[in-house]
Amino acid sequence: RFGTEMVGEDIVEVDFSKRPFAIKSDQREVRAKAVIIATGAVARRMGVPNEEKMWNNGMSACAVCDGALPFFKNQPLMVIGGGDTAVEEASYLTKFGSVVYLVHRRDELRASKIMQKRAFDNKKLEIIWDTVFEDAIGENFVTGARVQNVKSKEVKDISVSGIFYAIGHTPNTQMFEHQLDLDATGYIKVKAGTQETSVEGVFAAGDVHDHKYRQAVTAAGTGCAAALEAERWLAEQNV
Ligand SMILES: Cc1cc2nc3c(=O)[nH]c(=O)nc-3n(C[C@H](O)[C@H](O)[C@H](O)COP(=O)(O)OP(=O)(O)OC[C@H]3O[C@@H](n4cnc5c(N)ncnc54)[C@H](O)[C@@H]3O)c2cc1C
Structure with missing residues (x-):
């Protein structure tokens, strides 16, 4: 209708x-x-050995996005990370899981004080300090997580049905x-x-400029706003 040409190229x-x-x-070149x-x-992913096999499983x-799926309900879950996003996601998952382990490689969280308080006050959230995630365990679906304490070097397996990375995103x-x-x-x-x-005539929309919400609906909303702004900008240039 608008003469848009769709091109599948990088x-x-x-x-x-x-x-x-x-x-x-x-x-x-266009x-x-x-x-x-x-x-x-x-x-970001960690690239642990079973990651590909267990991704979306x-x-x-x-x-x-995925926390409310039925197979996580009343199950032990794990979040990997230590920043605000990790604490927020772990807190969110306590609505669904029986317990949520937050695995963090240091002995203190990077999250803001308010987020830390929220984590410490949450009875369903258990922080596993000084520990790194080593691998997911399971045949067709996650049944556990292998973790290692970075100080004692002790390796142990924890029964969980869901493992959520919260170690950040890399914008393209x-x-x-x-x-x-x-x-x-x-x-x-x-x-x-x-x-x-920063360049007049160039607009950005969606996750590439938004590290806060990262949702389809916010991406679509800013996409619409960017299209309207681009159209107005072109009109101002008499294009
Ligand atoms: C597992 C998962 C589940 C999710 N579930 C939900 C949900 O339930 N609800 C919700 O609201 N959000 C959900 N989200 C988030 C949602 O998918 C994103 O917020 C949304 O897709 C962002 O849209 P976007 O257009 O900014 O980026 P994207 O959807 O990531 O699209 C970017 C596009 O740009 C292309 N691209 C990148 N680089 C280049 C290049 N150099 N040349 C050409 N093309 C390029 C990519 O191939 C891609 O097609 C989920 C995300 C994930 C990872």
Whole structure:
């Protein structure tokens, strides 16, 4: 209806110093007067031996998305991490699991004081300090987690039905590193209350600029906002 052309190619390079902007895939270069970036972010994984086999079979990187699934209900669950997200996700999972173990490699949390208090006050949340996650156990679905205490070196298996990584996300912004302002963790910075990036005519939407909500509905919402802003910006340029 709008003449949109869908192309399934990987963008490998952009040049936002030229106008129209240059966007290169491995097959061609296109020029555009406005660009909306929505390349998303990838949840970090640890790459433990059974990870591929157990992914979506009890292993996940999104407690908010998957925590309410029926097979986690009233089961022991585990969260790996120690920051605000990990504590938030572990607290959230206590609504569903019988107990939630928060495995953290240090002897104190990186999470904010308020989040720590929330964790310590939660009777269903048990923090396993100084411990690293080694592997998921199970045949077709997670039945346990192998962990190691970094101080005593003791290895033990804990019965759990769900293992949730909460060790951060990596935004897909490598190709924008010298083109746009990014924050310290690589997310695209937008001007407050807008989807405008540091380059006029380039807009960002979705997880690539949002480390806070990372939800489909917020991504779609900011996508809509970016489209409206791009359209208005083009109209202002008499395009
Ligand atoms: C397991 C899981 C379950 C989830 N469940 C829910 C849920 O129940 N509800 C909810 O609201 N949210 C959920 N989410 C979060 C939701 O999926 C994301 O917030 C949403 O998809 C973000 O949309 P996006 O368009 O910003 O990025 P994405 O959906 O990640 O899309 C980015 C796209 O950009 C493409 N891309 C990246 N780099 C390039 C490149 N160089 N060239 C070309 N294309 C590129 C990618 O291939 C991808 O297609 C879940 C996430 C996960 C991981």
